[in-house]
Amino acid sequence: MVRKSMMAAATVAMLMMGGSALAGYEEADQLYQKGEFNQALREFVAAGGGGNIEATYRAALMFEAGEGTDKNDETAAKWFQTAARAGHIDAMKKLAQMFIDGRGLPADPVQAWAILQIAIDRGDTEAGKQQQELEGTMRPGQIEAGKRRLEKIIGTYAGS
Numbered sequence: 001m002v003r004k005s006m007m008a009a010a011t012v013a014m015l016m017m018g019g020s021a022l023a024g025y026e027e028a029d030q031l032y033q034k035g036e037f038n039q040a041l042r043e044f045v046a047a048g049g050g051g052n053i054e055a056t057y058r059a060a061l062m063f064e065a066g067e068g069t070d071k072n073d074e075t076a077a078k079w080f081q082t083a084a085r086a087g088h089i090d091a092m093k094k095l096a097q098m099f100i101d102g103r104g105l106p107a108d109p110v111q112a113w114a115i116l117q118i119a120i121d122r123g124d125t126e127a128g129k130q131q132q133e134l135e136g137t138m139r140p141g142q143i144e145a146g147k148r149r150l151e152k153i154i155g156t157y158a159g160s
Contacts, residue, residue: 025055032058041068048079057083057091064094073104084115087159092119093127100134109138111153113146118157 028043041062047055060079063072077098083091092115098104099112113134119127135143 024050025052025058028055028058037062037068039068048082053083053086053088056086057088060091060094073098075104077104085157085159087122087157089119089122089124089127092116092157093124093130096127096130096134109134110142110145110149113138113143114150114153115157117146117150118154 024043024047028040028047031037031040031043041059044055044059044062048059056079060076060083062068063079064076065071077095080091080095080098084095096112096115096119099108099115101107113131116127116131116134120131138146
């Protein structure tokens with residue numbers, strides 16, 4: 001519990017400090033490659049808070065895996081959502097999978113289908129395969145609901 005509180009406080013402090021998002025990302029990547037996960041996560045969080053979308057995605061992956069912190073699907077989902085809304089295709093697929101699995105947020109296959117459709121529309125073939133698998137598990141009417149949901153959320157995932 002104390003570790004989570006310390007990480008949350010560090011996250012807020014890093015976001016407030018800002019700094020060079022690109023330099024922070026590169027430093028974070030180097031730290032990650034060395035296995036210095038705690039410091040790498042702090043740097044990815046800071047760079048992500050500074051607008052580096054790849055850093056946001058990498059922080060989400062670390063929260064999801066529990067690298068440099070306790071595993072936290074809710075936090076991972078929030079970071080994937082931020083990256084996905086900025087147009088990060090891999091983040092869209094990860095977020096959709098979290099909606100499918102109900103990990104870190106409520107299960108919502110309709111939302112997952114709509115997010116995957118955005119990735120498909122941007123040319124991602126893996127998202128197409130993921131969506132086909134999802135469609136095999138959906139109840140009647142959910143795909144049509146996904147199409148309606150897509151119209152509502154497409155502007156939210158417009159990216160930069």
